[in-house]
Amino acid sequence: MRILGRLGMASFLTLCVTAGTAFAAPPTELGPEGELYVPEVQSNTVAVIDTATDTVKQRIPTGPNTKPGVLAATPDGKKIYVDNFGFQPPSVTIIDRPANTTRSVPVESPPLGIFTSNDGKEIFIPEVGFVIEVLDVATDTIVRRFRYPDLAAGRHPEIPAGAIQGPDGLLYVGFMNSGMIEALDPVTGNVVRPPLIVGGIGTFWYTFSKDGSKLYANSINTLSVIDLKNWRVTKLLHTSEDGNYHLSNPGAFVSTLTPDGKKLYVTVFGGKDVLVVDTAKDEVIGRIPTTGASTAVMFSEDGTRGYITDMGPSSNAYPGPILDPVLFGNLVTAGIGLTPGQIVVFDPRTDQVVGDPIPMNVGPGVPAWLPLMK
Structure with a gap:
């Protein structure tokens, strides 16, 4: 009996161990192979994240007081252009991925954004100094400039904050100090579409629908839907939790379309969470929680992962539209009182968060996801 009891107990323990192994929780699913480059404003670095394992593998210095904030990559993924918000001296940092090196190109004044042309041959750089500079990717030199009235011109000054080429080839320019957007010929700089009031101010970023029929303009306090064919605002989407307009609504900061074009993700300053917009209905259909203001959303090429900065x-500490620009100003200068941020990883198919957040340095900015170098 003792022998049988011991044998029985051994069998029972073996069964328990086997069952425990068989029914153990599966490990976290690996993400798509690639690299997420994330500018970290206050540490003057660009973090490189292995998106298969969601770990930081490298930090690339951009130089003292550069304040890197926005990235633009060439279509072949070999170069990344970094918008440096630093004032002394104003510059753009170029990351050469195959060589794993950086170099700096001086610009006239601090950039407010940086955007790749449709063909990948040029980089558009809107700047504080009332100018858009155009950089040639082949030579990394400034080849032309589009200037706007400044205070000395005796006209209403315009500071270009966004310069994004549309599906029609025109260069759409939004202005930091007004609620307008216009479209230029990207070669001559001639105005093709006249200034349009979008319904908010500080038009910093915008996204085009996949079929090219609509433009979504981000501005302080609202997201505007613009009919490109008729060049008019057709709808305003509000950033509040109840979907209504309030003076206290946070600003729509950066918007990103999913690879299939069905959803638009909108980050907010002066508030929390990321808004999820159904682009067929132009309605906010959900929110992804964040711990604070979010700067951008980026997707892997296959659309299986989204990354929120x-x-x-x-x-x-900077709620609402009045303190939205104050937060931005603090972010790109001294960073007083700001603490480290994070990357929230989620599945765009379900909008559910995946795994633990990835810790970042203070001020994670607008990132770029790129496949691994071959």
């Missing part, structure tokens, strides 16, 4: 709880 979350500034963290310290950014909540």
Whole structure:
């Protein structure tokens, strides 16, 4: 009996161990192979994240007081252009991925954004100094400039904050100090579409629908839907939790379309969470929680992962549209009181968060996802 008891107990323990192994929780699913480059404003670095394992593998210095904030990559993924918000001296940093090196190109004044042309041959750089500079990718030199009235011109000054080429080939320019957007010939700089009031101010970013019929303009306090054919605003989407307009609504900061074009993700300053917009209905259909203000959303090429740059709880000290630009100003200068941020990883098919956040340095900016170099 003792022998049988021992044998029985051994069998029972073996069964338990086997069952425990068989029914153990599966490991976290690996993400798509690639690299997420994330500018970290206050540490003057660009973090490189292995998106298969969601770990930081490298940090690339951009130089003292450069304040890197926005990235633009060439279509072949070999070069990344970094918008440096730093004032002394104004510059753009170029990351050469195959060589794993960086170099700096001087510009006239601090950039407010940086955007790749449709053909990948040029980089558009809107700047504080009332100018858009156009950089040639082949030579990394400035080849032309489009200037706007400044204070000395005796006209209403315009500071270009966004310069994004549309599916029609025109260069759409939004202005930091007004609620307008216009479209230029990207070669001559001639105005093709006259200034349009979008319904908010500080038009910093915009996204075109996949079929090219609509433009979504981000501005302080609202997201505007623009009919490109008729060049008119057709709808305003509000950033509040109840979907209504309030003076206290946070600003729509950066928007990103999913690879299939069915959803638009909108980050907000002066508030929390990321808005999810159904592009067929032009309605907010959900929110992805963040701990603070979010700067951008980026997707892997296959659309299976989304990455939110979350500034963290310290950014909540700047609620509403009035303090939205104050937060931005603090972010790109001294960073007083700001604490480290994070990357929130989610599945765009379900909008559910995947795994733990990836810790970042203070001020994660607008990233770029790229496949691994061959």
